[in-house]
Amino acid sequence: MLPELTSILYQFGTNAAFLLLSALGLIVILGMMNIINLAHGEFMMLGAYAASFVVHRGMPFPLAVIMAFFATALFGIVLERLVIRRFYGRELGALVTTWGISLILAQGALLLFGPYMPPIPIPGGAVSVGVFSFSVYWLILIGISVVLVAGLALVYRATRFGLQARATMQNPIIARSLGIRTGQIYMLTFGLGAGLAGLSGALLAPTTSIAPYMGQQFVAPAFITVVVGGGANVIAGAVGSSAFLSLIETPVSLTLGTFYGTMALLVMALMVIRVLPAGISSLGARLRPIVAR
Amino acid sequence: MILEVNDLRSGYATGDVLQGVSLALEGPGIVGVIGRNGMGKTTLMRTIIGLLPARHGTIRLRGEDVTRLRAEDRARSGVGYVPQGRGMFAGMSVLDNLRTGLFINDGRREAQFDLVYGYFPFLRQRAKQLAGTLSGGQQEMLALARALIGGPDLLLLDEPSDGVQPSIIDEIGDFLTNLVYAQGVAVLIVEQNVDLIRRVVDRAHVLEKGRIVATLAGETIRDGELLAEHLAI
Numbered sequence: 121m122l123p124e125l126t127s128i129l130y131q132f133g134t135n136a137a138f139l140l141l142s143a144l145g146l147i148v149i150l151g152m153m154n155i156i157n158l159a160h161g162e163f164m165m166l167g168a169y170a171a172s173f174v175v176h177r178g179m180p181f182p183l184a185v186i187m188a189f190f191a192t193a194l195f196g197i198v199l200e201r202l203v204i205r206r207f208y209g210r211e212l213g214a215l216v217t218t219w220g221i222s223l224i225l226a227q228g229a230l231l232l233f234g235p236y237m238p239p240i241p242i243p244g245g246a247v248s249v250g251v252f253s254f255s256v257y258w259l260i261l262i263g264i265s266v267v268l269v270a271g272l273a274l275v276y277r278a279t280r281f282g283l284q285a286r287a288t289m290q291n292p293i294i295a296r297s298l299g300i301r302t303g304q305i306y307m308l309t310f311g312l313g314a315g316l317a318g319l320s321g322a323l324l325a326p327t328t329s330i331a332p333y334m335g336q337q338f339v340a341p342a343f344i345t346v347v348v349g350g351g352a353n354v355i356a357g358a359v360g361s362s363a364f365l366s367l368i369e370t371p372v373s374l375t376l377g378t379f380y381g382t383m384a385l386l387v388m389a390l391m392v393i394r395v396l397p398a399g400i401s402s403l404g405a406r407l408r409p410i411v412a413r
Numbered sequence: 414m415i416l417e418v419n420d421l422r423s424g425y426a427t428g429d430v431l432q433g434v435s436l437a438l439e440g441p442g443i444v445g446v447i448g449r450n451g452m453g454k455t456t457l458m459r460t461i462i463g464l465l466p467a468r469h470g471t472i473r474l475r476g477e478d479v480t481r482l483r484a485e486d487r488a489r490s491g492v493g494y495v496p497q498g499r500g501m502f503a504g505m506s507v508l509d510n511l512r513t514g515l516f517i518n519d520g521r522r523e524a525q526f527d528l529v530y531g532y533f534p535f536l537r538q539r540a541k542q543l544a545g546t547l548s549g550g551q552q553e554m555l556a557l558a559r560a561l562i563g564g565p566d567l568l569l570l571d572e573p574s575d576g577v578q579p580s581i582i583d584e585i586g587d588f589l590t591n592l593v594y595a596q597g598v599a600v601l602i603v604e605q606n607v608d609l610i611r612r613v614v615d616r617a618h619v620l621e622k623g624r625i626v627a628t629l630a631g632e633t634i635r636d637g638e639l640l641a642e643h644l645a646i
Contacts, residue, residue, distance in 0.1 A: 284516075286502070296488075297484050297496065299489040299518075299563075
């Protein structure tokens with residue numbers, strides 16, 4: 121019984137970690153800045169490419185992941201200054217623009233590096249409980265995704281940058297009139313979102329093949345996680361939605377196979393958005409007055 | 414000279430709302446701008462803080478020309494602005510709203526938490542409450558405290574009586590007079606509320622169709638009927 125339970129927990133954890141890592145950068149860029157960033161997957165691809173590039177030149181993998189964060193963040197900052205900042209408040213304009221950027225990045229990667237990058241071997245071995253064996257790396261990823269989300273929440277709750285960023289997202293005009301340099305905040309926020317996407321891309325790189333169009337597998341899960349989570353509290357929402365969606369996906373995958381698991385996830389996402397258009401985190405806002413009473 | 418506005422013109426796509434406004438705040442004290450709706454009071458405030466560009470004329474803070482400076486940099490040079498409708502970050506806590514005022518004056522002075530808690534003790538008790546759940550009067554006081562906490566030399570107040578119950582308006586009036594004597598702040602206040610104007614200002618400029626058409630001081634301010642005449646439709 122214990123091995124089966126461990127196996128189910130492990131599947132649940134990996135599914136939730138995959139959703140959370142896919143969504144990490146988008147939590148910031150879509151959730152906080154309200155930019156429909158269709159280049160999110162390509163930012164993840166860039167992180168994976170950067171990691172693969174330096175790992176095969178001798179850099180240890182953990183350092184390569186950190187390097188991927190900074191490289192993609194820097195790329196995001198340059199992109200924000202040159203292009204993205206012209207589209208604030210114009211959601212559809214930003215959507216088309218980021219779609220164009222995603223095409224350029226994927227095609228550019230193909231032209232520059234060919235159809236495949238050398239893969240990164242999956243670090244760590246396996247542990248077994250009973251007849252089941254579990255990948256150590258995925259166990260680490262589950263832990264890292266928790267740490268990353270907690271760290272992101274801490275940055276927004278407890279730092280000077282977080283305070284200015286929250287104020288800017290709520291009301292940029294009032295923020296400016298109080299001396300908050302919103303232009304810088306937008307730039308740093310976009311850079312942070314891009315960097316986190318690159319970091320996730322590097323972390324997930326060993327689990328997949330590193331190719332120009334690899335980003336596409338992350339885009340749908342990322343958007344579903346953030347949208348189902350909702351905007352009332354983006355970070356808590358994404359944690360809630362990744363946990364909830366994996367709770368549905370995992371048993372269906374285990375009994376009927378991953379194809380039906382994914383289908384269950386999609387159907388459940390549709391139902392949540394139908395019932396709670398503002399996402400899971402709007403439940404908190406609805407409950408608060410009742411609790412306070 | 415804390416604030417000097419000279420021949421200011423600004424407005425929106427439909428045309429100039431301000432048609433050449435000049436006024437000055439020499440030092441600590443409270444100067445009012447009164448006038449009916451649509452005469453350009455809010456436009457004047459938004460242009461002074463820099464949310465609207467000046468099309469003509471100059472704005473000087475402590476002698477320095479800030480006409481081309483962005484709003485955030487004007488605030489950082491020591492201007493606290495309380496917009497009409499209070500401009501709360503409704504989804505943020507009372508304490509976080511206060512903290513967003515710390516960039517005013519660019520942190521040159523120590524954060525005046527004790528000062529604002531002294532004036533408005535409820536802010537300490539409700540520190541964790543969301544600002545959007547406060548009453549209108551409490552939000553107004555939070556907006557005042559937020560503009561004050563960084564230690565500005567100049568406060569711009571756009572209709573602080575708007576949506577606030579009369580007893581709280583009196584309280585705000587007492588706070589303002591006290592503030593000027595205790596802290597040496599210069600206040601430019603835009604108002605329609607006759608009682609608040611009579612209570613606090615040293616002089617009042619009457620704004621009509623984007624121009625200052627009269628300036629009331631001393632006895633003429635205390636004369637409520639004359640004031641009401643200037644505000645009458």
